Amino acid sequence: MFFGKLKKCLLLIILLGVNLNCFAQDKVLQASNFISPKDPDVSLGLYNLFKKAKEGNFTKIVFEKGVYHVYDEHAFEQFMFISNHDSGRRKIAFPILNFDSLEIDGAGSQFIIHGLVIPITVENSKNIIIKNLFFDHFRATHSELKVKAIDKKNHTIDFEIDAEYPYEIRNGELIFLKRGFEHSLEREIYFDPNTNAVAFQSRKMLPLDKKKNSISTNLDLSDSLYPIDKNSPIYKKRGSYTNLTAEQLNPGLVRISGVNENLPEIGWVLVVKGENGNNRLAPGVRLLNSSDILIDNVTVHHASGMGLIAEGCTNVSLNAFNVEPKQGSSRILSTTADATHFIGCRGKIKIENCSFKNQLDDATNIHGTYMEIVDVYSSLNKIGAKLGHFQQIGYDFARTGDTIALVNPKISAKHVFYLTIKKVEKINPQYFLFTFNEVLSDNISAGLYIENIEAYPEVEIRNCKILNNRARGFLISSPRKVTIENNVFSCMMAAILCPNEFTFWYESGYVKDLTIMNNVFLDNTYGNAKPTPVIGIYAVSKGGGYIHDHIIIKNNIFENYSSNILFAEHVRSLTFKDNKIKYSGTYPMYGDYPILSLKEVGESFVINNIIDNRFGDLLKVEPTTSKVIEKENTRF
């Protein structure tokens, strides 16, 4: 016992750099006093277990290895806003709320979820270790349909639908029936069982549905202060309707008519999660406003939403945190959104030895959040600001004492003012009042955005495998030191992206010190209709100038079907050296793209790269890029 505690403690010190007394004894609670693999449902036992751990100040919970079932009926519940997810009443299997120092050792146990339950929620806690756990769902929250036949003339596809995915056809619409919810045939993508990945150029076949315009009258509601958010689910569906019609040929065999004219191949699997606002309902692990957290050897086989989502956390370390379908499962998909996602986190994010496979969105996305200033109360040193994206509603944007920057989204992410927060009032989950310590400049007006410059983490990602998922590998938007090292990528879109935009996601951030080294980039961007850059560094900068600072990409191997390796814009200094670039041979070659494409890059060093001579030009440089050092690059 004592040595276990010492080992854990030293691990926390090493991984997170926190200062702990490693010589205190663990107070251990045996989960077997509360739950047994023989129980038909352990949800109430888990509630009692965590209640006891809290009341008794236990520091460790140890499970007996087994397979446990969790039903939603008796599970603990709370109303939750979860960023990048759909908010609502959510059940929780492991409610880790307001704990200080707790280690959970699952001993390799599996928890099978029935209904919509978030396996793990950590809120307002610190010094938390969670290890040796596996989570899966009895029934998937998404649906998978196998292409059995296509009709090129009549634009129909016949899909085989397994008994795991009950469905109903209503007024010609195919609806998938889940426990407590249902979903439509929206938000879909093809996977190819031969590659176990998103099908090659599958975006050509998407969307499945060409919408028709609906007939509408008297649409001007004139009943709001601000323009309505046309991206929010309730408004997004207005103005159009589905062109698809469903007909059951046999039970489990459904013909869909009116599809996209680019047809899939027989045997492909259409993975579908349904319309936005209803497809990110319960992530695997939710971390909120907590610090010094280690997740170690935990696997999320499936979740409605992300594998792990962390908001406002300080020092989060993932070791062997895996998002992937269970071996032997009939499902080709793991989670219905990102494997991991970090918003407004601080301290250090470490992601090591993880597998992120077959999920329906990025492997990770690390960023801050913009809010839009909508009211200025100068005499009170106060502004009113609102969150932009409907899935950010409820997000804790800032704390007392934080420094925030103001930016003009019509120009760029450049800071135009700084203010420090005296007080935050959440009038409602979308509209906040901020009182500042400073007098407001007359130039602060509605329309500017605010960014919390404290809420960005240092990032280290090492030894991870990102394979076969929809969308990207890593989205990185943090100005602190970021190291991406020794990973393997194969994504349908970009492997690494540094985005910077103001209009849809309201995700803030840019990079100041990014190193990408010793990684292997297998085929990436293969699911797009045509190749895009494997690494993309983007920024809005209408007034010109650099948004990103120093980026080093070195000693990586790119084995890609296309020569489109890097795009970078508005970067002060970019180094691309000692990389090896070759045609993969997996898919048809697209070798005509320039390997590197630079636009308004201050200084760039392209040195000692080894390049497949079947690929085109090494470098395309826009005139505004000032200085290019290109040397010692060779062909083979």
Next chain:
Amino acid sequence: MFFGKLKKCLLLIILLGVNLNCFAQDKVLQASNFISPKDPDVSLGLYNLFKKAKEGNFTKIVFEKGVYHVYDEHAFEQFMFISNHDSGRRKIAFPILNFDSLEIDGAGSQFIIHGLVIPITVENSKNIIIKNLFFDHFRATHSELKVKAIDKKNHTIDFEIDAEYPYEIRNGELIFLKRGFEHSLEREIYFDPNTNAVAFQSRKMLPLDKKKNSISTNLDLSDSLYPIDKNSPIYKKRGSYTNLTAEQLNPGLVRISGVNENLPEIGWVLVVKGENGNNRLAPGVRLLNSSDILIDNVTVHHASGMGLIAEGCTNVSLNAFNVEPKQGSSRILSTTADATHFIGCRGKIKIENCSFKNQLDDATNIHGTYMEIVDVYSSLNKIGAKLGHFQQIGYDFARTGDTIALVNPKISAKHVFYLTIKKVEKINPQYFLFTFNEVLSDNISAGLYIENIEAYPEVEIRNCKILNNRARGFLISSPRKVTIENNVFSCMMAAILCPNEFTFWYESGYVKDLTIMNNVFLDNTYGNAKPTPVIGIYAVSKGGGYIHDHIIIKNNIFENYSSNILFAEHVRSLTFKDNKIKYSGTYPMYGDYPILSLKEVGESFVINNIIDNRFGDLLKVEPTTSKVIEKENTRF
């Protein structure tokens, strides 16, 4: 000021019987320091006003008379479970939370709501007076469609739709577009502008939609502990789809095909609020776990849901609380559900001098709630119980110290055990654990229901007008003294109902001491397909025996189109005397029904009633009724 306070204080003492010190000075806060009728939106000002009142311990808020606008964007919000409503994130204009002693004088001001905002919420407060306020919505949350043409051969109706009700036709379905939500053509009823009431026998024309069975496969989800709740919105829509199709003839003129073969009359108005789970979103006044509340001269012209809903409150007095369309409004409907509704209230409910007109459900409903026992933990003196109806989820069923009764719903509402509550744990909003002070009998098992016998109020309802609404007048299920006096009723269904059932609404209660006197019952039950009793006393009593105790109905006037005046069953003692019953002449006469119909009534006194001789038999008595005293009844 001082005399105002004295008057208010004495009023509270008289109306509510509470013990107050009437000689303390009011500390008055002027609303005009926070809001002005010139403000485009006063929601944030109202938030600041109530925050100031709380922080400054003000006892009175005085408004400047005016018309104020409240938009949802800047309004205070919280997540709310509201019994008999749809739960969710709700905006609040007047957040009266955790107040002790507050009077609000609106000075006759009007507040116009934009979007979904609950005008008034009182939670965990006491000694609250709210007076002189009017609430309306800029846009209605329901929709009204005028019948312009009917086609008897093709079963179509052409509806004229005013610009107040923006709509869209998607895949042939007519959808009404509201701010933040939308609704379908479900939950509909015809009103007749000539009577300004629900149209005569309008239920013959309903539902508008004869559903078709949908095609479904693999429906056995096998993924829950309990049977799924087929009344909840997500399951209710499964298995069928609409038969109706919409076609726009001209903007604002829509033809609906596939309608019920009984067609409405030209000029009638179809009032529609959309599918269940989405049509009771924001009541007018919400009272929760509060005591000694007076609402005086407050009018709710419209709300999505009820005019007023009180849960777990003690001593609530409504004086001139009105639910009715605004004079001169183009809308025929007021609220989309009951005018008032009281659940698990204690002390005394007084309802005096109120108008409840043109709402889409009952004038009031006063009852308790059953929960179903689903788990018994005998060794812990504990049971697990769940709430039944999806709109009761979150309801605070009981408090420490309450006595609860157990009943066997397969037999009747008779109490089979009593237990007192030591502890309540809400594991989630539907599943609670109750720990009792007593050892549990071996006969306590899953399947029994529990009822909180403390949570019933004494009731006095006087001088109210209940006119032109859908559904009933008063639903009364309280065993305490109930007096219904000097009211005028004209409802499309029963004027007064004492129901007692276990399967759908899970509303508990029965009457022990009910007096109905000096009321005028104009035409009632006229909206049903055929006449039903004006007063109905019902109970489940499979084992036989009396559920209701003493009921006195005296000195009332019934001017009805039908002779179907009273049905009563399982009543220990019923008196029906000094009443006058005549044919109204308004609608075709249905005079063949027995005026009184009794079934298993212990003793009944039918004395000195005066009856229109165009009506049929006075009395129909089932054999199980033991004693009938019938005398001095006359015909005219």
